[in-house]
Amino acid sequence: MKSRANISRRKVLTGLSATILVPRLASAFELTDATGRAVAIPDKVEHIFPAGPPASILLYTFAPELLLGWTRNPDPPQCALLGSGACDKPEVGRLTGRGNTTNLEVLIKLKPDLILDVGTINDTYISLAKRVQDETGIPYVLLDGRFDSAAQVYRQLGELTQRQSQAEEFARYADNAIKTVKGRIDQIPDALRPTVYYARGPRGLETGLGGSINVETIEFLGAHNVAGGQHGGMATVSMEQVLAWNPDVIVTIEPAFAASVRTDSVWAPVKAVQTNRVHLSPRLPFGWVDFPPSVNRLIGLWWLAKALYPAQFPEDLRPLARDFYKQFYHLTPTEAQIDSVLAGSP
Amino acid sequence: MGRSAVPGLLIAFAVLVAGLLLAFMVGRYPVSIADLFDVVVAKLSGHNSGVPAAAQNVIFLVRGPRVLAAAMVGAALSVAGTAFQGLFRNPLVSPDLLGASSGAALGAVIGIYFSLGILEIQGLAFIGGLVAVAAVYLIGSSMSPRDPILVLVLTGVVIGALLGAGVGLMKYIADQYNQLPAMTFWLLGSLAATNVTDLVPLFGPVAIGTLVLFALRWRMNAMSLPEEEARALGVPTGLLRIAIVVAATLVTSASVATAGIIGWVGLVVPHIARTLVGPDFSRLIPAAAFLGGGFLLVIDTIARTVTPTEIPLGILTAVVGTPFFIWLLASVSKTWA
Numbered sequence: 001m002k003s004r005a006n007i008s009r010r011k012v013l014t015g016l017s018a019t020i021l022v023p024r025l026a027s028a029f030e031l032t033d034a035t036g037r038a039v040a041i042p043d044k045v046e047h048i049f050p051a052g053p054p055a056s057i058l059l060y061t062f063a064p065e066l067l068l069g070w071t072r073n074p075d076p077p078q079c080a081l082l083g084s085g086a087c088d089k090p091e092v093g094r095l096t097g098r099g100n101t102t103n104l105e106v107l108i109k110l111k112p113d114l115i116l117d118v119g120t121i122n123d124t125y126i127s128l129a130k131r132v133q134d135e136t137g138i139p140y141v142l143l144d145g146r147f148d149s150a151a152q153v154y155r156q157l158g159e160l161t162q163r164q165s166q167a168e169e170f171a172r173y174a175d176n177a178i179k180t181v182k183g184r185i186d187q188i189p190d191a192l193r194p195t196v197y198y199a200r201g202p203r204g205l206e207t208g209l210g211g212s213i214n215v216e217t218i219e220f221l222g223a224h225n226v227a228g229g230q231h232g233g234m235a236t237v238s239m240e241q242v243l244a245w246n247p248d249v250i251v252t253i254e255p256a257f258a259a260s261v262r263t264d265s266v267w268a269p270v271k272a273v274q275t276n277r278v279h280l281s282p283r284l285p286f287g288w289v290d291f292p293p294s295v296n297r298l299i300g301l302w303w304l305a306k307a308l309y310p311a312q313f314p315e316d317l318r319p320l321a322r323d324f325y326k327q328f329y330h331l332t333p334t335e336a337q338i339d340s341v342l343a344g345s346p
Numbered sequence: 347m348g349r350s351a352v353p354g355l356l357i358a359f360a361v362l363v364a365g366l367l368l369a370f371m372v373g374r375y376p377v378s379i380a381d382l383f384d385v386v387v388a389k390l391s392g393h394n395s396g397v398p399a400a401a402q403n404v405i406f407l408v409r410g411p412r413v414l415a416a417a418m419v420g421a422a423l424s425v426a427g428t429a430f431q432g433l434f435r436n437p438l439v440s441p442d443l444l445g446a447s448s449g450a451a452l453g454a455v456i457g458i459y460f461s462l463g464i465l466e467i468q469g470l471a472f473i474g475g476l477v478a479v480a481a482v483y484l485i486g487s488s489m490s491p492r493d494p495i496l497v498l499v500l501t502g503v504v505i506g507a508l509l510g511a512g513v514g515l516m517k518y519i520a521d522q523y524n525q526l527p528a529m530t531f532w533l534l535g536s537l538a539a540t541n542v543t544d545l546v547p548l549f550g551p552v553a554i555g556t557l558v559l560f561a562l563r564w565r566m567n568a569m570s571l572p573e574e575e576a577r578a579l580g581v582p583t584g585l586l587r588i589a590i591v592v593a594a595t596l597v598t599s600a601s602v603a604t605a606g607i608i609g610w611v612g613l614v615v616p617h618i619a620r621t622l623v624g625p626d627f628s629r630l631i632p633a634a635a636f637l638g639g640g641f642l643l644v645i646d647t648i649a650r651t652v653t654p655t656e657i658p659l660g661i662l663t664a665v666v667g668t669p670f671f672i673w674l675l676a677s678v679s680k681t682w683a
Contacts, residue, residue, distance in 0.1 A: 053523075061448035072521075202464045203539040209655065214523075227654065232529045234536045239408040240375040243400055253524075256463060264409045266541060269400035291523030304572055 034144040048330035051095035051117035054294035061328040078285040083331030119145035149172040204257040279307040280344035299324040354622035360634035365643030369413040416646040417639035419601040424638025426594040427612030440613040441598040444502040448509035449478020450602040468603040475599030486498035493616040534658030555597035563627040610667030
């Protein structure tokens with residue numbers, strides 16, 4: 001094994017084409033990933049390198065032993081809610097996104113069977129996948145990170161690792177959750193759907209515009225994002241604008257903002273504050289609404305649906321959370337832990 | 347020098363008043379001018395107006411503090427720029443020359459990185475600005491060079507680059523989903539989050555620094571002479587330099603801590619003031635304050651009204667500032683001869 005790695009590194013250094021390396025991978029089959037590239041998949045996929053946080057979470061939920069390491073190590077409050085030795089894994093850095101913190105030589109040294117990225121599909125990421133695969137000789141698969149692709153992503157992961165039946169359990173969870181929630185919401189006439197303001201930042205004046213990944217589940221649930229008129233990512237808005245929007249519901253991930261907004265006279269006239277509909281999203285071990293944009297948002301779907309449409313979603317979230325954590329985070333949380341998570345503890 | 351400066355000062359003051367009126371009257375929340383008038387009169391006379399609470403909130407708690415903050419920040423940056431351009435006898439100098447903005451930026455991104463509250467972030471930014479300028483001054487003046495001003499400027503540039511690297515590092519290690527956007531917004535400058543509690547920590551340093559600079563106006567006039575002549579006139583240039591740097595840094599750091607990095611105002615406005623009232627600091631300082639306040643009020647009104655989302659102030663000021671800067675470069679010899 002060691003000599004193989006040396007050979008591959010020398011080949012990288014001499015700039016030889018990766019096609020020469022393909023035979024050593026003992027490719028079992030080809031998979032067409034979300035970019036339309038056919039990627040040769042080795043017959044044994046046991047160690048997968050996650051290119052970013054969404055891929056790490058996906059891999060960890062599916063099979064912790066597959067995950068080579070975290071993009072960024074979980075901190076102690078997160079570790080308390082992750083089972084299966086999640087926090088014994090090394091930190092491996094980020095391969096995609098705004099800053100590339102992984103050294104390609106280190107990546108080769110870790111000898112992953114596969115590099116997995118889950119997220120946005122655009123030309124930048126497609127070319128990055130191609131380049132890294134050419135430089136390292138390690139197959140690089142890019143899967144669609146959109147919220148409603150969760151089931152499909154699990155099925156593809158099952159195919160990659162030849163663990164189809166295991167993947168089916170996760171895919172079915174995603175399918176069921178989305179189908180059940182959607183089914184109830186589809187009955188609700190447009191006029192009864194609330195307007196929602198998604199608040200971030202210490203003063204709650206940063207928000208997600210229409211189509212941004214940050215408000216994906218809010219928009220998926222058919223609520224009216226007040227900032228949805230403009231498309232883009234995150235933006236700052238003025239307090240005046242929030243007062244003019246006068247949202248029915250405020251969803252936030254900032255504990256400090258959630259604590260202060262109820263007593264802040266500036267926010268007092270806002271409908272959501274007056275009707276006590278400011279909801280602080282649970283955030284452990286991973287955010288329920290926003291970041292990282294991965295399968296952690298599946299349980300958040302229930303929470304968000306209940307916050308937006310309380311009449312249609314009367315169920316207690318605690319058993320739902322317990323089941324989800326058991327299946328996805330490999331740990332059965334105590335009642336106290338669940339209560340603390342639901343309260344949005346940081 | 348010979349031209350009468352009174353109309354110039356009046357024009358500058360009129361710009362400030364126009365900026366204040368405009369800024370108070372428009373906004374994303376619809377408040378009619380009649381309601382605005384009602385609310386203000388009712389408040390002044392202690393009665394209750396029939397205007398809804400939300401509109402009153404907008405006027406007193408949201409738009410009001412923001413308008414005052416914009417006027418103060420614009421005035422502060424312009425006064426600091428005027429003082430620095432006089433001190434360094436260079437028309438292309440802005441108040442962040444000695445590292446006040448880069449120091450404040452580093453303080454703020456560190457605060458954001460550790461998820462501190464907004465007051466702590468502003469406090470760190472303020473302290474960062476003061477510490478950076480103190481470091482530049484101590485290092486620059488410890489070398490006892492032939493040209494102290496030049497060495498000071500060079501030290502400022504070098505330390506500024508180092509602080510910029512620190513900001514880059516914090517952005518690099520920040521959480522890209524949560525902290526990085528917050529850092530970016532802050533670095534581009536915005537008054538979106540201004541509320542009443544921001545006004546006191548802004549007003550204190552700005553008022554003190556501006557009063558000190560205004561008190562030094564006659565000495566600053568003498569200072570624009572070559573150093574030997576200034577000494578001959580009995581102006582102790584070393585001490586004076588420290589006083590000006592401290593006062594200008596105080597107002598710059600307080601502004602940057604409240605509003606983030608807003609470039610160009612401190613560079614551009616002093617020149618407009620100079621063309622209006624001439625080079626005498628006793629008129630130049632108030633003129634720069636009025637014009638700067640009015641200018642930033644207009645810019646901030648654009649930033650908060652054109653689209654539902656905020657346009658960063660740093661971007662708008664640069665769009666206005668760049669053409670002016672080019673014009674300035676082309677005609678600098680004429681204005682400063």
